[in-house]
Amino acid sequence: MLEFTFLGTSSGVPTLTRNVSGLAIHYGKAKEWILVDAGEGTQHRVQQAKLSLQHLKAICITHVHGDHCYGLVGLLASAGMNGRKDAITIIAPKEIQQWLEATRHLTELFLPYPLHFIDSHTLNSTFQLDEKLSIDVYPLHHRVPSYAYAFKATSIQRKLDHEKLVQLEIPKGQLWGDLQQGLMIEWNGRTLHGKDFVIENTQHVSAIVCGDNDQPELLKDACKDASLLIHETTYTQAVLDKVGSGPMHSSAKIVAEFAQMISLPNLIATHLSARYHDAVGVQKIHDEIAAYYHGHFYIADDFHRYALSASGELALIK
Amino acid sequence: MLEFTFLGTSSGVPTLTRNVSGLAIHYGKAKEWILVDAGEGTQHRVQQAKLSLQHLKAICITHVHGDHCYGLVGLLASAGMNGRKDAITIIAPKEIQQWLEATRHLTELFLPYPLHFIDSHTLNSTFQLDEKLSIDVYPLHHRVPSYAYAFKATSIQRKLDHEKLVQLEIPKGQLWGDLQQGLMIEWNGRTLHGKDFVIENTQHVSAIVCGDNDQPELLKDACKDASLLIHETTYTQAVLDKVGSGPMHSSAKIVAEFAQMISLPNLIATHLSARYHDAVGVQKIHDEIAAYYHGHFYIADDFHRYALSASGELALIK
Structure with a gap:
């Protein structure tokens, strides 16, 4: 129901293997993301991952730090040069809108499509992107205002009420098909409506995607119905202790302890300091999470793709 | 004397093989560029090309379009996060300074080193970066004010005047070495000064690096003493005729005709539209230049490195 493609998993600076933050989310509508x-x-990662800027529906920015937003203007410019006409919704701190406006003015950037801005500082109700996806915003704790976005995907399965059809002795075939499609049929002198023979099964699944944050416990309410939390683990606890609280990032340990405390089913750790970009470093983050959290978790890498099913099961696709 | 590493050779948008504009120039001082x-x-290209942001001395921006400047803020931010303390000189249209200031303010970017801005709109005399390199600015013709930068590298070779030393019967060895280093020596009761025994040979070589421009003939004066012109060839003439003059770019043909007219010794063509990024496309640009220009030329690709010798010879290093 939700599919996550990591476009960048590094904290602060890019390295040869990991780019700075970016995450594509497909939500069950054909190619839209x-x-x-x-x-x-x-x-550049969007091209490498074979995603299309034509099908990008919305952009959420967690906070104003450059490693989370400096690619926004080039991406919007390229979408324009590729002929995009459809609006893009941007949910972001209002400073991002101001920055885009300053950039458009000073660099004479022309976008041939509209931008719809929603200020994450003041968004305090659920934003319904479309019938398949809603977005909620939760404040975090960082050097600048930072947000988590809760994505709730909805899927509706429609299946025919076979029992009812058999009871009315409606023959299988065309008539069943028409009813399944919601059409009206005539049968034995009666008018039958598709909607009366279809059982709708609505499913929801939620995932929380976080900006930089040194207080995972702020997410307690947000995570109540969530099947997945995607959170930064910039350092191990030992390095966080050495670096100090100035950068206001989380260690693997505090994220793992929080996830364990709330019995979170699935966790993906990302936003790793460059010191953990080799296999030894990833293992350190992995071991620290495993020591404190007994749920299902992954350490994200660039181009990792994960699927979260309607029943809340998480799997690494590739 | 001058070495050019192409970090991006695409016009407008990046593709999987070519990034948008960026060019590193080494000018004979150890690692500085x-x-x-x-x-x-x-x-990202700087990392891939194994260049160090610590040794970056100056940045010249040709014009405000995003494919020439949107990487500036991230690059400066990363230099800061890597611990840079030394100032960087930026020669650019003043709108770039305004954009950087807006970006610093709105994204809370802290740079732990100073920036020295020089406005290319108003720079009308030679800027001496250091004893090895001077920079001149020439206006071009594009949709926004665009500039060419003329880089003049100076190298001074010092060699001993062997004839004079033999005449004075000064024995080879330590004494010759001391004189070459500019020291004073005592010989036969006389004090001899190194400077009187050293022949200085000063060499200059110049290269012109252009921003977007649809009127190469504007560079006639700039190219007078230049050994190399690096100019955009966004399209072939046939495509330029179809696209029309709106984008205000040059075809391979008009650049080649200009280079031929002024008897330019070396030309590097860059800034290719994405339609020319495969071998067939490059061949088209190549053939069109070859048809009108009989000098020495290359079509740049990302990571190409070229050396321009003191005598003005250009070679592709890799």
Whole structure:
């Protein structure tokens, strides 16, 4: 129901293997997707991951730091040069809108499509992107205002009420098909409506995608119905202790402890300091999470794709 | 004397093989280099090309379009996060300074080193970066004010006047070495000064690096003493005729005709529209230049490195 493609998993600076933050989310509508954060080089990752800017429906920016937003203007410019006409919704701190406006003015950037801005500082109700996806915003704790976005995907399965059809002795075939499609049919002198023979099964699944944050416990309410939390683990606890609280990032340990405390079913750790970009570093983050959290978790890497099913099961696709 | 590393050779948008504009120039001082233009992803290319942001001395921006400058803020931010303390000189249209200031303010970007801005709109005398390199600015013709930068590298070779030393019967060895280093020596009761025994040979070589421009003939004066012109060839003439003059870019033909007219010794064509990024496309640009220009030329590709010798000879290093 939700599919996550990591376009960047590095904290602060890009390295040869990991770009700065960017996450593509497909939500069950053909090719449409949304983007969370757009560090510099996100449009390059979009090309490499074979995603299309034509099908990008919305962009959520978690906070104003450059490694989460400096790729936004180039991505929007390229979408324009590729002939995009459809509006893009941008949910972001209002400073992002101001920055885009300053950039458009000073660099004479022309976008041949509209942008719809929603200020994450003041968005305090659920934003319904379309019938398949709603978005809620939760404040986090970082050096600048930072947000988590809760994505709730809805899917409706429609199946025919076979029992009822058999009871009325309606023959299988064309008539059943018409009813399933919601059409009206004539049968034995009666008019029958498709909607009366279809059982709708609505399913929801939620995932929380976080900006930089040093207080995972702020997400307690947000995570109540969530099947997945995607959170930064910039350092191990030992390094966080050495670096100090100045950068206001989380260690693997505090994220893992929080996930364990709330019995979170699935966790994806991302936003790793460059010191953890080799296999040894990833293992350190992995081991620290495993020591404190007994749920299902992954350490994201660039181009990792994960699927979250309607029943809340998470799997690494590739 | 001058070495050019192409970090991006695509016009407008990046593709899987070519990034947007960026060019590193080494000018004979150990590891120090300067950067001309910084499209998005330039800092990624800097890493891939194994250049160090610590040794970046100056940045020249040709014009405000995003494919030439959107990578500037991320690159400066990363230099800061990597611990840079030394100032960087930026020669650019003043709108770039305003954009950087807006970006610093709105995205809370802190740079732990100073920026020295020089406005290319108003720079009308030679800027001496250091004893090895001077920079001149020439206006071009494009949709926004666009500039060419003329880089003049100076190298001074010092060699001993062997004839004079033999005449004075000064024995080879330590004494010759001391004189070469500019020291004073005592010989036969006389004090001899190194400077009187050293022949200085000063050499200059110049290269012109251009921003977007549809009137190469504007460069006639700039190219008078230049050994190399690096100019955009966004399209072939046939495509330019179809696209029309709106984008205000040059075809391979008009650049080649200009280079031929002024008897330019070396030309590097860059800034290719995405339609020419495969071998067939490059061949089209190549053939069109070859038809009108009989000098020495290359079509740049990302990571191409070229050396321009003191005597003005250009070679592709790799």
